[in-house]
Every structure is written in structure tokens, then in C-alpha cells.
Amino acid sequence: MRRSAFFLPTMKDTPKEAEIVSHRLMLRAGMIRQSSAGVYSWLPLGYRVLRKIEDIVREEQDRAGCQEMLMPTIQSADLWVKSGRYDDYGPEMLRIRDRHDRDMLYGPTNEELITDIFAHSVRSYRELPKLLYHIQWKFRDEVRPRFGVMRGREFLMKDAYSFDTDSEAAKESYNRFFVAYLRTFARMGLKAIPMEADTGPIGGNLSHEFIILADTGESQVFCDRNFVDYDVLGTDVDTGDPKQVGEVVDYFTRLYARTDEKHDPGAFEQDVPAERRYEGRGIEVGHIFYFGTKYSEPLGAFYTTRDGEEAPVHMGSYGIGVSRLVGGIIEASHDDNGIIWPASVAPFDLGLINLQVDNEECTRTCEDAYSRLQQAGMDVLYDDRDERAGAKFADMDLIGLPWQLTIGPRGLKSGLVELKNRATGERQELSLDSALAQLTA
Amino acid sequence: MRRSAFFLPTMKDTPKEAEIVSHRLMLRAGMIRQSSAGVYSWLPLGYRVLRKIEDIVREEQDRAGCQEMLMPTIQSADLWVKSGRYDDYGPEMLRIRDRHDRDMLYGPTNEELITDIFAHSVRSYRELPKLLYHIQWKFRDEVRPRFGVMRGREFLMKDAYSFDTDSEAAKESYNRFFVAYLRTFARMGLKAIPMEADTGPIGGNLSHEFIILADTGESQVFCDRNFVDYDVLGTDVDTGDPKQVGEVVDYFTRLYARTDEKHDPGAFEQDVPAERRYEGRGIEVGHIFYFGTKYSEPLGAFYTTRDGEEAPVHMGSYGIGVSRLVGGIIEASHDDNGIIWPASVAPFDLGLINLQVDNEECTRTCEDAYSRLQQAGMDVLYDDRDERAGAKFADMDLIGLPWQLTIGPRGLKSGLVELKNRATGERQELSLDSALAQLTA
Numbered sequence: 001m002r003r004s005a006f007f008l009p010t011m012k013d014t015p016k017e018a019e020i021v022s023h024r025l026m027l028r029a030g031m032i033r034q035s036s037a038g039v040y041s042w043l044p045l046g047y048r049v050l051r052k053i054e055d056i057v058r059e060e061q062d063r064a065g066c067q068e069m070l071m072p073t074i075q076s077a078d079l080w081v082k083s084g085r086y087d088d089y090g091p092e093m094l095r096i097r098d099r100h101d102r103d104m105l106y107g108p109t110n111e112e113l114i115t116d117i118f119a120h121s122v123r124s125y126r127e128l129p130k131l132l133y134h135i136q137w138k139f140r141d142e143v144r145p146r147f148g149v150m151r152g153r154e155f156l157m158k159d160a161y162s163f164d165t166d167s168e169a170a171k172e173s174y175n176r177f178f179v180a181y182l183r184t185f186a187r188m189g190l191k192a193i194p195m196e197a198d199t200g201p202i203g204g205n206l207s208h209e210f211i212i213l214a215d216t217g218e219s220q221v222f223c224d225r226n227f228v229d230y231d232v233l234g235t236d237v238d239t240g241d242p243k244q245v246g247e248v249v250d251y252f253t254r255l256y257a258r259t260d261e262k263h264d265p266g267a268f269e270q271d272v273p274a275e276r277r278y279e280g281r282g283i284e285v286g287h288i289f290y291f292g293t294k295y296s297e298p299l300g301a302f303y304t305t306r307d308g309e310e311a312p313v314h315m316g317s318y319g320i321g322v323s324r325l326v327g328g329i330i331e332a333s334h335d336d337n338g339i340i341w342p343a344s345v346a347p348f349d350l351g352l353i354n355l356q357v358d359n360e361e362c363t364r365t366c367e368d369a370y371s372r373l374q375q376a377g378m379d380v381l382y383d384d385r386d387e388r389a390g391a392k393f394a395d396m397d398l399i400g401l402p403w404q405l406t407i408g409p410r411g412l413k414s415g416l417v418e419l420k421n422r423a424t425g426e427r428q429e430l431s432l433d434s435a436l437a438q439l440t441a
Numbered sequence: 442m443r444r445s446a447f448f449l450p451t452m453k454d455t456p457k458e459a460e461i462v463s464h465r466l467m468l469r470a471g472m473i474r475q476s477s478a479g480v481y482s483w484l485p486l487g488y489r490v491l492r493k494i495e496d497i498v499r500e501e502q503d504r505a506g507c508q509e510m511l512m513p514t515i516q517s518a519d520l521w522v523k524s525g526r527y528d529d530y531g532p533e534m535l536r537i538r539d540r541h542d543r544d545m546l547y548g549p550t551n552e553e554l555i556t557d558i559f560a561h562s563v564r565s566y567r568e569l570p571k572l573l574y575h576i577q578w579k580f581r582d583e584v585r586p587r588f589g590v591m592r593g594r595e596f597l598m599k600d601a602y603s604f605d606t607d608s609e610a611a612k613e614s615y616n617r618f619f620v621a622y623l624r625t626f627a628r629m630g631l632k633a634i635p636m637e638a639d640t641g642p643i644g645g646n647l648s649h650e651f652i653i654l655a656d657t658g659e660s661q662v663f664c665d666r667n668f669v670d671y672d673v674l675g676t677d678v679d680t681g682d683p684k685q686v687g688e689v690v691d692y693f694t695r696l697y698a699r700t701d702e703k704h705d706p707g708a709f710e711q712d713v714p715a716e717r718r719y720e721g722r723g724i725e726v727g728h729i730f731y732f733g734t735k736y737s738e739p740l741g742a743f744y745t746t747r748d749g750e751e752a753p754v755h756m757g758s759y760g761i762g763v764s765r766l767v768g769g770i771i772e773a774s775h776d777d778n779g780i781i782w783p784a785s786v787a788p789f790d791l792g793l794i795n796l797q798v799d800n801e802e803c804t805r806t807c808e809d810a811y812s813r814l815q816q817a818g819m820d821v822l823y824d825d826r827d828e829r830a831g832a833k834f835a836d837m838d839l840i841g842l843p844w845q846l847t848i849g850p851r852g853l854k855s856g857l858v859e860l861k862n863r864a865t866g867e868r869q870e871l872s873l874d875s876a877l878a879q880l881t882a
Contacts, residue, residue: 007508007571009562033558036517036545041558044508044573067448067485072595073514073578074535074547076477091540094515096547099532099582104477106515106537117474117482121450130448132485137514137578141540154513 003383007044022330023148025339029399038145038153048347053325056187057158064180064239066131071113077103079112094139106139111295114161119301133160149327156323162316170314172242174290175249177318179237181286189342193227195257204291209284214332217281223257225276283328290316339400340423348381351401353392355408362409376440444824448485463771464589466780470840479586479594489788494766497628498599505621505680507572512554518544520553535580547580552736555602560742574601590768597764603757611755613683615731616690618759620678622727630783634668636698651727655773658722664698666717724769731757780841781864789822792842796849798827803850817881
């Protein structure tokens with residue numbers, strides 16, 4: 001993509017309304033624009049990151065045997081009255097009356113609707129288990145939306161639902177998601193720590209929240225350092241094998257990990273040797289629940305058992321804050337100059353900087369590099385604008401692509417270009433051929 | 442995907458509430474389920490088709506140089522008051538009041554919001570043209586929603602917006618979308634005919650709707666047969682070349698094409714030789730508009746010209762009914778037994794039918810075929826259920842995958858399997874190796 005054609009309205013000044021670094025950087029990098037309180041438009045740069053995160057979430061849900069579908073944003077109030085949550089939810093639920101005066105709402109979550117779909121579609125134990133998910137916009141009418149996409153009103157969530165014959169089978173489904181979540185966040189370059197959690201308005205018996213480590217996080221985290229060192233991707237767990245999955249879950253749930261809300265200093269000191277005690281800050285990016293028959297009973301989701309009896313299905317639900325993760329990753333990975341994207345979610349692989357567009361040799365070399373990098377399958381943002389070098393460097397650092405390749409007339413005299421690693425700041429002067437070989441290796 | 446694991450609740454009976462064939466078939470094939478009047482959940486089979494259509498739309502927008510972003514579903518009423526459309530839109534607009542009593546709405550379209558984003562981001566003629574699009578759910582509170590996803594209330598739309606310096610440049614952008622639309626629909630196996638149209642509530646000077654031919658369509662269509670015969674994909678137009686694009690648009694806009702609303706029998710007979718007069722029925726799937734400065738002036742989207750003057754940008758907007766297309770394609774392509782998917786949008790490439798799951802050789806052969814087809818990159822739905830052959834055949838015809846590969850003990854005695862083409866009904870008996878060779882060629 002040529003920067004001259006790309007819709008990327010970056011800002012030099014720090015927007016005053018933004019209290020936290022991810023919000024400031026997303027506004028400055030031209031990733032988002034607020035359209036009303038807590039509601040954002042995703043401009044092309046931000047949308048690219050959102051899509052990459054969404055794709056990783058999708059791949060790991062699919063890998064865990066979960067099937068994608070899509071429920072609507074607007075729901076009828078009827079099912080929520082049946083489940084008893086229509087009144088429970090309070091003013092955070094965006095309530096709507098349609099032209100025929102029917103009570104509708106903008107879904108803040110989907111337990112009721114998926115249970116209803118299931119109740120009308122599945123009859124027999126032979127059709128279980130079933131794992132279903134969707135990635136859809138939700139709305140929660142926060143009284144004071146803030147922190148940009150970290151606590152917005154309209155936000156993108158992946159929510160999955162499991163349907164099983166009994167609590168033992170349901171625990172296996174729960175474990176599958178547990179491991180899928182560890183993998184999902186690890187692929188985004190994040191350390192996600194599962195912590196025992198309260199079930200809140202979803203209800204239920206068993207729940208973990210997944211907290212990523214970030215110095216600017218909202219909660220304080222106390223955990224065993226083994227969490228930080230363990231590489232879940234390296235274990236390459238087969239999420240279809242309950243035994244393997246169970247072992248990973250057992251390993252993680254035995255270790256101490258609590259947020260300040262549930263922290264017990266005595267237990268921490270007793271359970272964790274001093275050299276393994278880790279204290280830091282964290283951000284919640286996922287939450288999983290097992291709630292048994294809480295929704296299947298009132299909403300009539302029954303199946304026929306092997307013995308011909310009618311029994312309610314055992315359910316769980318599993319959320320990931322997809323749009324929140326964009327902010328979360330920035331909180332975990334930035335410096336004074338801007339964002340530092342992990343390669344897996346970067347909006348482009350590389351920024352190519354032309355230091356002097358009116359210099360024929362320089363521009364010819366840049367065009368050559370641009371076309372060769374694209375042919376090698378790299379996604380390149382080529383800054384071909386007639387702007388000062390300083391402005392181009394600052395912009396590139398701000399938007400945080402993993403690599404910067406800078407080409408200017410002075411270097412070219414000695415046959416050299418400059419390759420910079422955004423994360424480490426390391427710069428190399430080398431020939432264009434060597435740079436391309438290194439980038440496309 | 443194994444049918445035993447796949448969430449695919451097909452129905453034998455025809456649902457009474459469905460008036461048109463696509464609605465009946467989508468319900469029977471387990472593609473969708475109504476959650477409230479005109480609002481549907483997309484079950485996994487339906488969602489796969491929706492995604493494939495969305496991806497084709499996306500690829501052709503990208504190819505035309507249009508950049509993807511994403512605006513929210515919920516908008517503030519303020520901009521609509523400024524543009525004057527807040528009152529114009531009437532009861533079809535879903536109006537919402539949030540917890541702070543602010544007037545909000547569920548966007549039925551996005552001219553106001555994109556104009557506002559543009560107004561705050563772009564300053565100079567050097568940044569023009571810009572083409573931006575998003576694929577987002579919209580809501581129109583139809584007084585009588587019906588015909589399933591063809592006239593639902595919550596629907597998925599691709600809407601694009603062009604920003605140009607003057608009307609001549611804007612016409613070039615308009616032409617780009619015109620050609621991108623021809624290509625988009627052709628790739629879905631549809632004949633789409635552009636017809637001069639009224640601009641309606643969007644307003645403006647120039648507008649075409651794109652109508653696909655389907656015997657069960659809502660409007661009657663009168664056109665030159667050259668539309669039906671012309672293969673726009675074959676021309677491989679470079680949408681970045683205004684001249685090539687302009688020639689295609691000129692060709693199509695010179696030919697007679699009108700719906701019954703605008704049909705002029707005298708002109709039809711005078712302009713079109715008898716042997717080229719085509720009459721049929723059609724469904725609107727796209728609509729494009731050039732409306733100049735209708736939104737840029739009230740919403741303050743001005744840019745600085747080469748001469749340093751302030752001037753309003755010239756805009757157009759370009760819609761495709763993504764979820765509507767799922768129904769539209771079925772209307773254009775089905776028979777008495779069910780849906781006939783064009784390969785490009787089929788939810789799976791092939792259905793594999795095991796005629797006797799408790800026969801060891803039969804199941805071993807099916808598993809072998811399943812794994813070899815997947816290795817060859819095909820997306821296979823494998824019916825491994827313990828069900829009657831008749832029920833499996835009926836289900837496969839209903840869901841309409843392009844190919845059916847049937848393996849049973851009787852055929853295997855002679856080393857034969859059966860390969861059926863869903864569209865032509867043609868069946869071949871041949872060896873498994875030959876069948877696989879043919880399918881993966």
C-alpha cells in the first residue's frame with residue numbers, strides 16, 4: 001500500500017481526552033475515530049489489526065472443534081424475560097422499542113438466544129457435544145465509557161457456547177476452551193494468565209478470567225512465575241484429546257494466580273517459593289464459565305438420553321474481547337515513540353521509507369524494493385510522500401510496524417540501505433539485496 | 442467436516458410462514474433461524490455462504506482500490522439532524538435513546554458518518570481521490586418484514602463511499618464501482634444488469650441499480666440480450682485504468698435496460714432489434730449513486746484545491762446487499778429438490794455420502810476418500826451418520842453442494858463409486874481413484 005493513497009490520518013499532538021496510552025496511541029496513529037461516547041469507527045489501519053486478531057481467535061476456535069455461526073445484534077426481550085435476566089441487567093442493557101412497540105434490545109451477550117436455537121434444533125444425546133461460537137458486535141451502555149476501545153459501549157466479542165450431556169463432559173469442553181485461550185493469546189505475543197473468577201451476571205459454578213500482563217493494566221496480579229515462563233504454544237496440545245488438554249489445565253489451575261480482589265498474601269507466601277513470586281499488573285481479555293443447566297432449564301433445552309429420558313443440557317460460555325485486545329496489546333507493547341506490534345497482528349509487515357521522492361535513483365530503488373517485497377508475499381506500507389524525513393520516521397515509529405526499511409540518496413552512494421527493527425531499535429546498514437534476503441528468509 | 446459433528450438442523454417439512462423459495466430452502470437447509478420478525482441467526486451452513494459472498498465482495502472492492510474500514514452500528518442522531526435526514530427517514534429508522542437520554546439510531550446507511558470522518562481527516566487535493574468501504578450490519582425497521590433474508594430488518598450491507606475533487610473525477614470513481622459490481626456478481630455465477638435508477642432518499646444526480654436475473658424476482662426486467670451474453674469477467678478490466686473502465690460503462694449504459702417501473706415499450710421496440718429483446722424477472726442486489734456535494738456541504742467536508750481555495754468534495758455511495766445475495770443466489774439457482782450453489786459460494790465443495798456406516802470396507806473407503814480430498818484442499822461435508830440412504834440423498838440435494846460422491850457396499854464389490862453433479866444431475870460410476878482425480882484436477 002502506498003502511503004500517498006492510504007487513508008491514514010495520523011496526529012502529531014496528543015489528544016487531551018485520552019487517559020491511557022493505548023487510547024492516545026490509537027487516536028494518534030489514525031486507527032480509530034470516536035463517533036459518539038464509547039462508540040468508535042475503525043479506520044483502515046486499525047481495522048487491519050482488528051481483523052488479524054479476529055482471524056487468530058477464529059483459527060483457534062476452529063482448531064478446538066468449535067463451529068462458527070452468527071447471531072444478530074438486535075434481540076427480542078422475550079427470551080430475556082424467560083431467563084430472568086431482563087430485569088437483572090439494569091441500565092447497561094440498551095433497550096429499544098420497535099415501530100410496533102415490541103421490546104427489543106441490543107445483545108450484551110447471547111446465552112438466551114443460543115439456548116433457544118439449540119432447544120429447537122437438537123434432540124438426541126447422539127448429537128452432543130456441540131460447540132458453537134460467533135464474533136459479533138455487542139453493546140453495553142456503560143455509564144461512563146472511557147479508555148477508548150478498552151471500555152467502549154459498542155465492542156466486538158467472540159462468544160462461544162458448549163452443550164454437553166452432563167457435567168463431566170461439560171468440564172472437558174471447558175478445558176478445551178481453556179487451552180484454546182492460552183494458545184490464542186500466546187499467538188498474539190501476550191502472556192495470558194488464567195485466574196479463578198467470580199461468575200457475576202452470567203452465573204454458574206466454575207469460571208476463569210484470562211489476564212494479560214501489561215504494566216498499565218487495570219488490576220494488580222499475583223502469580224507463580226511459572227505462568228510467565230511456560231510456553232503453551234510449544235506444547236502443541238491437541239485440543240481434541242481430553243487427556244492432554246486436562247493435563248495442561250491441571251498444571252495451570254494448581255499454580256497460584258489471583259488479582260488484587262481475591263489475593264491472599266498468606267497463601268501466596270505459603271504456596272509459592274520467594275524466587276517464583278511474580279507481582280505485576282494485568283488486563284482482562286477473556287472470561288470462561290461453566291453454568292450447568294442455568295439457561296437450559298428455563299428455556300427448555302432438553303435432549304433425549306441414551307435411556308430415552310429427557311434431560312437438560314449442560315452449558316458453558318466463553319468470551320474473548322476482540323476489540324479490547326487491540327488496546328490490550330498496545331498497553332503490553334509500546335514505547336515513548338509509539339506502538340510496537342507483535343508480527344502476528346501488525347497491520348503491515350514492513351514500512352518502506354523513501355527519503356527523497358524527487359531523487360530519481362532513490363525512487364527507482366524504492367519502487368524496486370516495494371515490488372520485490374510484495375512478490376515475496378510481504379505486506380508493505382510504502383511511504384512515498386513528499387514529506388520531511390523526520391516526519392516519516394516519527395510516523396513509522398508511531399504506527400509500530402515490525403520492520404522499517406529506509407532508502408535515501410546518501411546511503412545509495414555507498415550502495416547501502418537501512419533496516420531497523422522497531423521492537424529492539426537495532427539498525428543495520430546493508431545492501432538492498434541483503435536486506436531483502438533477511439526480510440524474506 | 443463430519444455430518445455427525447456438524448450443527449446442521451435440516452427440516453423435511455416446508456415451513457408455512459415462508460412465501461418464497463429462497464426463504465423456504467434456507468429454513469429447510471438449516472442455514473438460518475428467525476429470532477424475531479425480520480431478524481435471523483445464521484447457522485453454520487448459512488454462515489459459510491454469507492462469508493464466501495462477503496469475501497468476493499471484499500476482493501473486488503480491494504481490487505478497485507477501495508480501502509476497508511468499519512463504522513459502528515449505533516450512531517448519534519446529531520449528524521442526521523445536520524444533513525436533514527433525521528426527519529426524512531421516517532419510522533423505518535430504528536431510533537434509540539441511551540441511558541443519558543441522548544438520541545441514537547441503528548444506522549440504515551452511513552453517508553453522514555463517513556462524511557464527518559472525512560471532514561476531520563483530509564485537507565488537501567493531494568489526498569484525493571479516496572475510496573472507502575465497510576461491510577457492516579444495518580437495520581431498517583420494515584413495517585412488514587418478509588421473504589426471509591431478502592427483506593429482513595437486520596441485514597448485512599457493503600457500503601462504499603468515494604471522495605473526489607470534482608464531478609469529472611467523481612464520475613471516474615463511479616465507473617470503477619460500476620465495473621467492480623459487474624465482476625462481483627459474475628463471480629457469484631449471477632447475471633447482473635445495471636439499470637438507470639431513481640436516487641430515492643440518498644439523493645443525487647446519477648444512479649444505477651444492479652438487478653440479477655431470477656425467474657422468481659420481484660421486478661419485471663426488459664433489456665437488450667447483449668447484457669445476458671456479455672462476459673465481464675472475460676474482459677479482465679483493470680479497474681485502475683479510467684479509460685478501460687469508461688469503455689465498459691459506456692457499452693452497458695448505451696443498451697436498453699429497465700424495470701417495469703421505468704419501462705417504455707415504444708423505446709424498447711425502437712432501440713432493440715426483436716431478436717435481442719429480453720424479458721425476464723429480476724432482484725435488486727446493488728445500487729450506486731453519485732450525489733455531488735449533497736452531504737459534504739452541510740457536514741463541512743471541504744478540501745484545499747491546487748489554487749488554495751476551499752471546495753466541497755464530490756461524493757458517491759455504493760451499496761451491495763450481502764445477506765440479501767444469499768437469498769438472491771438461491772432464487773436464481775435451485776430446483777424442486779433444493780439449492781444448487783455456484784461453486785464460488787458453496788458452503789462445501791463436495792458432499793461425501795457413506796451408504797452403510799456399519800460396513801467396514803465401505804467406511805474404510807469413505808475415510809480414505811475423506812482424507813485424500815481434504816489433503817487436496819477440498820472442503821468436504823462427510824455424511825457419516827447412521828441414517829437411511831434416501832434421507833442422506835434428500836439432505837444432500839437440499840443443501841446443494843456442487844458435487845456428491847456416494848460410496849456403498851454394492852458398488853464397491855465392482856470397485857465403483859458414484860459421482861453426481863448437483864447442477865446437471867449427471868451421474869458417473871467410476872473407480873474412487875478416477876473420481877478423486879476428476880474432482881481435484
